[in-house]
Amino acid sequence: xxxxxxxxxxxxSVGLDAEPLAAHVVSxxxxxxxxxxxxxxxxxFDYLVRASLSKNLFDPVQVMHELRGYRLTVDAIIDLYVPQxxxxxxxxxxxxDIDFADVTIGALRLQALLTEATxxxxxxxxxxxxxxxxxxxxxxxxxxxxxxxxxxxxQLRRLGCDAAISFCETPKQVLARxxxxxPDMVLISCARAYPLDAISMTVQEIKSxxxxxxxxxxxxxxxxxxxGIKELIGVDLVTNSPKDVVGFCTKRRKAxxxx
Numbered sequence: 001x002x003x004x005x006x007x008x009x010x011x012x013s014v015g016l017d018a019e020p021l022a023a024h025v026v027s028x029x030x031x032x033x034x035x036x037x038x039x040x041x042x043x044x045f046d047y048l049v050r051a052s053l054s055k056n057l058f059d060p061v062q063v064m065h066e067l068r069g070y071r072l073t074v075d076a077i078i079d080l081y082v083p084q085x086x087x088x089x090x091x092x093x094x095x096x097d098i099d100f101a102d103v104t105i106g107a108l109r110l111q112a113l114l115t116e117a118t119x120x121x122x123x124x125x126x127x128x129x130x131x132x133x134x135x136x137x138x139x140x141x142x143x144x145x146x147x148x149x150x151x152x153x154x155q156l157r158r159l160g161c162d163a164a165i166s167f168c169e170t171p172k173q174v175l176a177r178x179x180x181x182x183p184d185m186v187l188i189s190c191a192r193a194y195p196l197d198a199i200s201m202t203v204q205e206i207k208s209x210x211x212x213x214x215x216x217x218x219x220x221x222x223x224x225x226x227x228g229i230k231e232l233i234g235v236d237l238v239t240n241s242p243k244d245v246v247g248f249c250t251k252r253r254k255a256x257x258x259x
Contacts, residue, residue, distance in 0.1 A: 040084050044070050048085045048113075052106040053098065060112040064120075077117045078154050082110050086147050107147050114147070118154045133249055134162045135185040136178060136214075140195045140202075141168050145220070149189050152219070155242045161185075171202045178210050185249045187242070188235070189220040196222070196233060203234045215249040 034042040044067065051063050067077055086107060093103045135156050139149045149165055156163040164181070166174055178186060186206065188199055199218070207213050218233055219240045230238045237248055 036084070038080065038084050040080055041070070044072065045081065045084060045088075048081055049088050052085055052089065052109045053102055058109045058112070060109070060116040063113055064116045074117050074120050075158065078114065078151060078158070082114050082117070083148065083151055086110055111147050111150060114150055114154060118157065121154070121158055132160060132162050133185065133246060133253075134164075134181070134183045135187060135245075136164050136166055136181065136183040138166045138174060138186060138188045139168060140188065140190065140199060141170060142195055143168070143189065143191060145189060145191055148220070152187060152189070152242055156187075156246070159242060159246050161246065171198060171205065174202060175205050175209060178206055178214065182210070182212065183214050184253065185215045185217065185245055187217045187219060187245055190218060190222040191220050193222065196229075200233045207234070215245065215252060217245045217248075 036042060036045060047066065048063070051058060051066075064077075067081065072081065089098070089103050089106045089110075092098045093100065098106075135153075137149050137153045137156070139146060146167055149167065153163040153165050164183075166177060169177070188202075190196065190199060203216055206216060215237075216235045218229070218235045218238045222229070237244065239245060
C-alpha cells in the first residue's frame, strides 16, 4: 500500500538548493540572538514595539505570556524592555514615524504591561515590616514621564522598598505628603531644565520642615546635563539608579542608628 503521509519529505522535482536554505536558517538564528546597544534582544524588542503600536486589542496578560515565552525574567521586562520600548516610541515620534496619539496609546499599553509584570513580583514580607525602607517617587508639575517613574517605583519595590508615586502634585501637596508619610527616600524625576528652580525650592522646604529629613535624590534625563547640579538643587545624590539611592539610604540609616 502506498504511504500518503508526505510530511517532512522533499520532492526531488523541486530542485531545492540546500545552501540558500541553510543560509536562511543561520540568518534567522542570528537575528534571534542580535541585541541592541542597551542589551535587548532584537526579535523580542521589535515584537514589543509592534504590540504597543498595533491597531488590534492589546492584552497585557497575553503580551506578558509571550515575553515570558522568550524566557525573559520579570526583572528584564521591567528594567530593560519596557523602558527601551518607551524610548523607541519617543524617537519614532521625533522622526514623525508615528503621531502623538500613537505615542500616548503606546505608553499607556506599556504602563499596563508594567503593571502586569509588577504583579508577578513577590510581596513584601509581613515579618520585619518596620525595617522596610519607604520611598516617594516624585514627578513634578509640568513633567509627563509617568511611565519612567512607574518603572523606578517597580524597581524600588523589587529591592524590597515600599514605594509610592506623586504625579504632578503642587509643591505644597508634595511637602504635606512627605511630612505626613515620613518616607526614608524621596526621588525626584526631571527631564528638562525649567522645573529645576521649583525643585530646588521644594528640596529646601523638605529639609526645613520634614522630621526626619529623608534622603533626597534627583534623576531623569536632566542628569549630567549641568555641572554642579547636585549642589545647585541641594539633593543628597544625582543618579538614575534606584540601587544607588537605596544603598545611600541604608548606609545613612545605619549611621544614625535607625537600622
